[in-house]
Amino acid sequence: MDLNESARRPRRESIVPMINVVFLLLVFFLTTSQLTRPEPFETTPPRARTDAQAEAEAVVFVSRDGRIAFDGHEGAQAIAALAGPGAQGGAVRLRADAALEARRLAAILRELSEAGLSRVELVVAPK
Numbered sequence: 001m002d003l004n005e006s007a008r009r010p011r012r013e014s015i016v017p018m019i020n021v022v023f024l025l026l027v028f029f030l031t032t033s034q035l036t037r038p039e040p041f042e043t044t045p046p047r048a049r050t051d052a053q054a055e056a057e058a059v060v061f062v063s064r065d066g067r068i069a070f071d072g073h074e075g076a077q078a079i080a081a082l083a084g085p086g087a088q089g090g091a092v093r094l095r096a097d098a099a100l101e102a103r104r105l106a107a108i109l110r111e112l113s114e115a116g117l118s119r120v121e122l123v124v125a126p127k
Contacts, residue, residue: 012067039095040069046098049089056091056121062108064099083115090118 025083041063060082070078071094082092094114096105114118 014095014115037072040072040074041067043095043097045095045101045123045125047127049127050124056093056119058092059123060092060094062094062096062100064097064104064106066100066104068108079115080113082112082117090116091121093121095123098120103114 040061043061043063058070060078064067066076068078071081072082094108094112096108109120
C-alpha cells in the first residue's frame with residue numbers, strides 16, 4: 001500500500017475574468033461608436049476662409065465629372081431619395097470636388113431646388 005500523496009498539478013490561472021473584460025470593452029466600443037458609410041468616390045473640397053459649421057446632416061457627394069451620390073443612390077435616384085419621405089428638413093450638405101465646373105454645380109443646385117430642398121451648405125476645406 002502506497003501512502004505517499006500524489007503529486008498535485010499546480011492550479012492554472014482562469015481566463016474567465018479576461019474574457020469578461022474583453023466583452024465589456026467590445027460592448028462599450030460598439031455602443032459609443034458611430035458607423036458611417038464610406039464616400040462613394042473621392043472628393044477634394046474647395047478651399048475657403050470661413051468659420052461657419054455645417055448644420056445639415058444629409059450629405060450629397062458630387063464628383064469632379066458631375067456624378068451625384070446620396071445614401072447609396074446615384075444620379076436621379078439620389079435626388080429622388082433626398083426629396084423622399086425621409087427628407088432632412090430641406091437642408092443638405094453638398095460635398096463637391098474642387099475640380100467641378102461652376103456650370104455643372106449651378107445645374108446641380110437648380111436640380112436640388114426643384115426637388116424641394118430649401119438650403120444647401122457647401123463643404124469647404126480651410127485655407
